[in-house]
Amino acid sequence: MNETKDVATPEKKAVAEAKDQDRAIRPAVDIFEDDTGLTLHADMPGVSKDRLNLQIDNDSLSIDGEIDVPTPAGMEAVYVDVRYSRYQRSFSLSRELDTDNIEAVLHDGLLILRIPKRAEHKPRKIEIRTA
């Protein structure tokens, strides 16, 4: 009698869990540009170097990081601001950016990305000559 219900429940739970795993924190970022390129600062506390994954696929940059914090055995959460253990955010890049020469530094949970502009796209001052 209860058989169908028993089968359905764990499945539903599995779906819910899979959904939960997909959810991620959108890290706060600062992005600014100067003459030579773009700089991105992202807050990713809890992510160590080997848990950070940066990917450039065509014109899209994706930042992915997993929070890895050892917690004591039998710990019960009593207050939670950070509810997911993953950071995820992506940006589309424009063509003038030199994606082959992106530099990344991760220190104290702060990711700094430097995306240089291709040489031919650096702004040039155009002189105005008086005739």
Next chain:
Amino acid sequence: MFGNLGNFDTGVLDEFRRMQRDLDQLFGATPFPSSIRAAARGTYPPINIGTNPDQVDVYLFAAGVNPERLDISIQQNLLTIAGERKLITEEGANYYRKERYDGEFRRVVTLPDDVDPDKVEATYSDGILHVRIQRRESAKPRQIEIK
């Protein structure tokens, strides 16, 4: 691992928080009482608190903070973490996004009554400040022998 904190989330709770926030904005207050020291959702830096019978663990998610500028104090069962994050702003740069928190912060956490304020340890690594406070022996569950 941190997964057990992540699992804490339920969709319903999420919905409820959103509703509470909406109400906050509409009426300026919610009909539901909250802790007098509770900070609004989204307050920087976010914290997670976990407990087990031996200790209370407080995790403060503060990336790129100089640990020397963090001030951690405990009075009875009240833990205060104050500090400052100074962002380096590039002069003359053209900013597209400025989402990261800049400036002073302060968070106060009410811990369980049985914590031992003399046994506190704090470490800062990968942008997380971890404060561990031991609980008093008397509060731990004990096995009672049957004679």
